[in-house]
Amino acid sequence: MAEGDVAVKDKIAQLNQARSLVLQDSQFYPDILKGILPVIVAPSSVIELRRWGSEFLAETFSSPLLAAQKKQELALTCLGPLITLLGELETGILKNVIQCSSSIYPLIFRYICHNKAETAIWQQMVAIKSKILSMLDTGVEGVRLACIKFVQRIILVQTPGASDPRLVDKSEVSLTIVPLNHPILNIHALEAEAHGLLDRLLNVFQDGKLDAPVITAILNSLPALVKSRAAISNKILNVLMAYNPIAIAAKSMVFKERFIARSLEKTLRTVLIHLARASSQSPHATKIQQQIQRLAQAKAEFSIEVSKSNKRVLSGAEVDSVKRTKYARNDESEYTPTPPPPTIQVQPSNGTTYKTLFTITGDQALSNFDVSQLPLDMAAQITLATMFSVNQEALEASVAVVRQRLSSLVIAASKIPPPRPPQASQIDDDDDDYTPAGGDDTVSQAPVTGAGGTLYPDDSDDSYEVTDLVPTTARSKAAGMDLVKMPDLSPAQVQEACEGTLDRMFETITTLERPPKKERAGLTRLASISWDKDSWITVLSRLSTRGLSGIDAEIQAQATESRMHYETLSSQIRLKLYLYIMGDFRTRMDAAVSWLNEEWYNDKLQAMAVKENSGRVALEPQYAKWMTKVMDGIFTYLETTDRNIFLRFLSELPAIPAPVLGNIRGLCLDPERSNLGFLAFQYLCMLKPPVRKDVLDIVEELWHNHNDVKTAARKLLVKFRPHVVGLPAKEPATTGAS
CATH class of the missing domain: 1.10.287 (Helix Hairpins)
Structure with a gap:
């Protein structure tokens, strides 16, 4: 053993003794930590010492034996060594350093809140944070998982905590403890960074990938955010409930x-x-x-x-065959083609059916399996999986076998004259017990005629016999056949069928993935290009507006004659759309915009039609009715964090009815949502001129009658109605060259 290795082992043994000492008495932590920091970051330090030092740092700041105040004092001395250790390449060292950084970030944040001049300390912490965040997407798996924990700690620290003083935990670190005029910590920038990091974590649930370790780590980090941060809990829960x-x-x-x-x-x-x-x-x-x-x-x-679809028990012979094939392929340099399936001799007789014509396998149990018992989705998936995995040579051989059988049947059938119906003289008119050939008292099924010939039903197994495949053009003309007309559905039956159809359509919509963001083509766009969620919503919106008016009128007339209650199909669709949007309005706002724009457009078309044809009955306008209903539904749950969603919703609506302005007025009087209400009024004044007068009338009324919102109302009046607040009116801007 080399002398250097012995020295390293001795040092690690001494360090382990020191670790045992601090585990027994936490008062030794400061002295031991200050003694080992120069050792583990020295340029001459070997990797074993740095690994041990990183583990000790992680243990120190996660130990419950050490007081929080003492941890904060020690954290100030560890920032430089942590920056040095983040330059290491070993996964174990980086994981320990990131874990330690997760523990000290709240401590440093609290220290900076109370020490506004410690710019250098905060810059060191920012350098550590930047280095760790750069490894969130590019690091190896173990490092990325540690980074996720660090990101969770940043989000907890850089978002507001509980606003109720009775619920505030004095030991909790959040944006709530940052002074408003802090020279180093910018509250808005820190909160924006936290929301950006949260979006990075939540994007993993929307990219369609199954990265198990990363997704599991993120899932385990989210409950703490949901339970302690009300400002972001809704966003997290909406994503989780859609995943x-x-x-x-x-x-x-x-x-x-x-x-x-x-x-x-x-x-x-x-x-x-x-x-x-x-x-x-x-x-x-x-x-x-x-x-x-x-x-x-x-x-x-x-x-x-x-x-x-994926499991089938193999017999012992099949297992041996599979093993032999596997070993043979390992020994041979070229692939040995799969032998063609066994040829089943099929003779053209009354027992020849589609099943025997297309059956390839020799396994009797498999050939007797009733495929019709499988659900349609499962059968489609099995078919697709088989088509992707089938060997090309085996497929061509199977097709050749079926083609050969079919040719033999055509040749054989051409030599057999078609059966003739019995002559009239052969049937006794008084014989009421006469039945057609086959001996069944029921009416025989009609033959199925196609381009290749005629197939007659086989009474034995409900399939069709291949008794004659001679082209029908060579046969005599068949007797005419009238299809039985289906009875008309009553209005109640129509309504019930529509309800079931709509339920299935909305179940399909909710299972579709959210389509990628794309440009809107307006009201002239095609409704069904890709059949994604937007396409379904467009189809339903147009059915509720322009698609069912004629059908509704016809069924309504029948219901009126029968004195039956009938809810129009368009009303059913509108109600389903409304309930769908209310189920999660934050993520389904695009659907609301698409639907309400269709309603507004249809109201305009109806008004033009009535104007051109004075005798036409005017239909009730629907846009204002459902726009107000949607707003009433979302205003109950609207929060200040929904500012961007709400303003974008207002911007994409073609008109703002008066009841909606009343709802926004209610927001202005809500102490927690007042800013959102006045922000919406400001937006409408600037970018929606048709409603500007109505908005300013409401703002003026608020300024006169409600002192608690007088300041916010004055800001708008100063800009648009200065005379109300005693200021001179602004002169209109001049245009043209100066």
Whole structure:
């Protein structure tokens, strides 16, 4: 053993003794920490010492034995060594350093809040933060997982805590403790950074990838944010309740991804159950329970699918055959083609059916399996998986076998004359017991005629016999056949069928992934290009406005004659759209905009039609009615954090009805949402001239009658109605060259 190795082992043994000492008495932490810091960051220090030092730092600041005040004092001395250790390349050292940084970040933040002149200390902490964040996406897996914990700690620190003094934990570090005029800590910049980091974490649930370690780490870090930070809890819960790893894996045929999805689903369900118990009284509790039930149902269906499509017990002979094939392929340099399937001799007789024509396998049990018992989705997935994995030579051989059988049947059938119906003289008119050939008292099924010939039903197994494949052009003309007309549905039956159809359509919409952001083509865009969520919403919106007016009028007339209550199909669709948007208005605001714009456009078309044709009955305008209803629904849950969503919603609406302005007035009088209300009024005054007068009338009334919002109202009046507040009117701006 080299002399250097012996010296390193001796030093580590001494350091371990020091560690044992501090574990027994935490008062020795400061002395030992100050003694080892120069050793582990020295240029001549070996990697074993640096690894031990990084572990000791992580243990020190996560130890419950050390008081918070003492940790803060020690953290100030560790910033420089941490910056040095972040330059290491070993995963273990970096993980320990990042864990230590996660522990000291709140300590340094609190220290800077009370020491406004310590710019150098904060710059060192910012350097550590920047270095760690740069490894969030580019580091190795273990380092990335440690970075996720650091990001969670940043979000906790750089977002506001509880606003109620009775609920404030004095030991908690958040933006709430930062003085408003702090020269170093910019509250708005820090909060914006925290929201940006949160979006980076939540994007992993929307990119369609199944990165199990990263997703699991993020899932485990979110409950603390939801429970302690009300400002961001809604955003997190909305993302979690829209995430379903089973739906992502269902599109893949890779077994590994399916296995990962089941593991992620279990973790996600555990997190949601924990959040449901912790927030049983919150408005999200019901939605969380519904999402847990949806996940459980999706997992059950997914398990059935996997067990039926991916698993098949092999017999001993098959296992040996598979093993021999595997070893043979390892020994041979070239691939040995799969032998063609066994040829089944099929003779053209009454027993020849489609099943025997297309059956390739020699396995009797498999050939008797009833495929019609499988769900349609499962059958489609099995078919696609088979088409992707089938060997090309085996497929061509199977097609050749079926083609040969079909040719033989055509040749044989051409030599057999078609059966002739019995002559009239052969049938006794008085014989009431006569039945057609086959001996069944029921009416025989009609033959199916196609381009290749005629198929007659086989009474034995409900399939069609291939008795004659001679082209029908060579046969005599068949007797005419009238299709039975289906009875008309009553208005109640129509309404029930429409309800079921709409339910299935909205179930489809909710399962679709959120489409990528794209430019809108306006009201002239095609409704169904890709059949994503936007396409379905567009189709439903146009059905509720321009698509069902004629049908509704016809069914309404029938219902009136029968004195029956009938809710129009368009009204049903509108109600379903409204309920769908209210289910999660923050993420479905685009659907609301698309639908309401269609309603406004349809109202304009109806008004033009009535103007051109004075005898036409004017329909009730729908835009203002449903726009007001949507606003009434979202105003109850609107928060100050929804500022961008709400203003964008107002900007994309073609008109603002008077009741909506009344709702915004209510926001202005709400102490917690007053800023949002006046911000909306300011936006409408600047960018919606048709409603400017109505808005300013409301603001003027608020200025006169409500002292608590007088300051906010005055700002708007100074700009648009200065004479109300005693200021001279502004002269209009002149245009032209000076």
